[in-house]
Amino acid sequence: MFLVELFVQGLIQGSVYALIAVGLTLVYGLLRILHVAHAGLFTLGGYAGVLVTNATGSVAVALVFAALSVGAVGMAVYRFCYEPILRRPPYVALIASIGLFIAMEELFRIVFGPFGLTYDIVPLQGSVVIGGMYLRSAELVTMALAAVLIGGLGLLAGRTRIGLAWRATVSVPEMAESFGIDIVKVRYLNFFIGSALAGVAGVMVSVLNNLVEPTMGSVASYKALAIIVLGGLGNVRGTLVAALTLGVIEAYGTIYLAGFLDRDAIAFAVLIVILMVRPQGLFGRSA
Amino acid sequence: MIGAYEISLLTTIGIAVTFALSLNLVTGFCGQISLGHAAFLGTGAYVAAMSVVAGAPFAVGLIAGGLVAAAVGAVVGLASLRVRHDFLAITTMGVGFLFVGFTRQQDWLGGEMGIAGIPEAPFGKVGLMVVALGVAAATAAFSVYLKRTWMGFAFDAIAADEDTARTVAIDVSRYKLAAFALGTGIAGLAGGLYAFNIRFIAPDSFGFVESVTVLAMVVIGGIGSVLWVTVAAAALAVLPQWFQAVDDYKLLLYGVLLFTVMRLSPGGLAGLVARLVRGVRQ
Known part of the structure; x- marks a missing residue:
């Protein structure tokens, strides 16, 4: 029973990772940029969640607001930060992104204070018993949101004209452009969706912990970087599997590796071991 | 005569310059990006601190720190043989x-609390300052010398284009490992000096923030430029000490600087100066 509970806790954490990592892997797939500042957008979502919920009393409103506002900020990040340096060597965008992320974290600290914010009344605190296991409503909502949003994204990509244009742009941008696809629009859409998902993840993490702090993005989102590498950079399905797997491995690892490794280091231990064996990631095609 | 404050400041500068030049060897000369360089500063610091606390002479602690860091660095360098570019950046971050x-x-390493009460160096604070500045100067001289050797040429070729380097029969793997071992070994030396200078070390002194700080020094100076990386490292080490406002918003400053430099002048100060000089000549 204990093992099953750990497994479920792992899936919950994995859903959060998935919501964050999908945006990252989308950006990588399209622009070949490691978008470290994605972590800052996740934190921004957390702040939006707490502030809007405390103001309106509704976490649903907060989720919608976070998705839209963080999505919009994501598009602004693309326009003002990445677009001007797309033609430079890849390390330029990577380092710029790290700089942007650190600056964002510091801005959160300066604007909202170093100790973080909490909910006046913590939403989604009910619990349900499923198969003898207590699950908090917030945990169920997290999993449900991850499943619905990422499933919806799959439908959008697979079944619509927009999705077709998107996939075409990811595989061969020049060809897509010559067929009349506006690849700049595709990039905006890509950043909007990826960032909105990170915003939603931020809200759910803030509800789960009843806390947002300036540094809440750091660890989760560095892990998201590890996850997209494991998933084979740019591969959405691989990213999902890697996110859930890592969530579960961590849940067990926290119990069985506690005396040896920090929870947060497990992701990177797994990452390094797997990369040494399969340099293209678990699900990547070899280059 | 210089006071205690200047002595501590100069020691800090010496350590920062050594540390930044050590990353410059790996990232600047050989083109292997590392986002986890603070781990080697930490390895050197822990080894040096543990040896001295156990009663070893300071010089032995310092050298042991450098050697162990170089050994760990060579192992991490193996990763650079398997993965490249973005993958390597994330691996080193890991x-x-x-x-x-x-x-x-x-x-046994003090856990979260780290190691406190590292004994003071027998040669005193002034002695430590002289050693720190000496190591920094030696590292700079070594970097300049290295650039002119065959190994420096091979590093250059690997940084420019690994596959082409391989086709002209440069043993890419060996040189990459050498770059990692050299760079991380020197970082380990800097770590030992750091431990003797602050006399307290904890895991969080060697985290991602420190790795980014040293990357900022290299990037702002100009990736690969010995002179300007030295200048940038000294400036970034001194500014937070001179201006309280800079200290309070240190990370914001580093972040904004990293971003701005990449956006406007990816060659850093070195690139900027080179452009200015060219502009004046024309």
Whole structure:
């Protein structure tokens, strides 16, 4: 029973990772940029969640607001930060992104204070018993949101004209452009969706912990970087599997590796071991 | 005569310059990006601190720190043979997190609390300053010398284009490992000096923020430029000490600088100066 509970806790954490990592892997797939500042957008979502919920009393409103506002900020990040340096060597965008992320974290600290914010009344605190296991409503909502949003994204990509244009742009941008696809629009859409998902993840993490702090993005989102590498950079399905797997491995690892490794280091231990064996990631095609 | 404050400031500068030049060897000369360089500063610091606390002479602690860091660095360098570019950046970042995550859980290394009460160096604070500045100067001289050797030429070729380097029969793997071992070994030396200077070390002194700080020094100076990386490292080490406002918003400043430099002048100060000089000549 204990093992099953750990497994479920792992899936919950994995859903959060998935919501964050999908945006990252989308950006990588399209622009070949490691978008470290994605972590800052996740934190921004957390702040939006707490502030809007405390103001309106509704976490649903907060989720919608976070998705839209963080999505919009994501598009602004693309326009003002990445677009001007797309033609430079890849390390330029990577380092710029790290700089942007650190600056964002510091801005959160300066604007909202170093100790973080909490909910006046913590939403989604009910619990349900499923198969003898207590699950908090917030945990169920997290999993449900991850499943619905990422499933919806799959439908959008697979079944619509927009999705077709998107996939075409990811595989061969020049060809897509010559067929009349506006690849700049595709990039905006890509950043909007990826960032909105990170915003939603931020809200759910803030509800789960009843806390947002300036540094809440750091660890989760560095892990998201590890996850997209494991998933084979740019591969959405691989990213999902890697996110859930890592969530579960961590849940067990926290119990069985506690005396040896920090929870947060497990992701990177797994990452390094797997990369040494399969340099293209678990699900990547070899280059 | 210089006071205690200037002595501590100069020591800090010496350590920062050594540390930045050590990353410059790996990232600047050989083109292998590392986002976890603080782990090697940490390895050197822990080894040096543990040896001295156990009663070893300071010089032995310092050298042991450098050697162990170089050995660990060579192992991490093996990763650079398997993965490249973005993958390598994330792998080295992972190494940084592993270092912190591992040391935190080790009781024999002091766990979260780290190691306090590292004995003062027998040659005193002035002696330590002289050693720190000497190591920094030696590292700079070594870097300049290295650039003119065959190895420096091979590093250059690998940084420019690994595959082409391989086709002209440069043993890419060997030189990459050499770059990692050299760079991380020197970082380990800097770590030992750091431990003797602050006399207290904890896992969080060697986290991602420190890795980014040293990367900022290299990037702002100009990746690969010995002179300007030295200038940038000294400036970034001194500014927070001189201006309280800079200290309070240190990370914001580093972040904005990293971003701005990449956006406007990816060659850093070195690139900027080169452009200005060219402009004046024309």
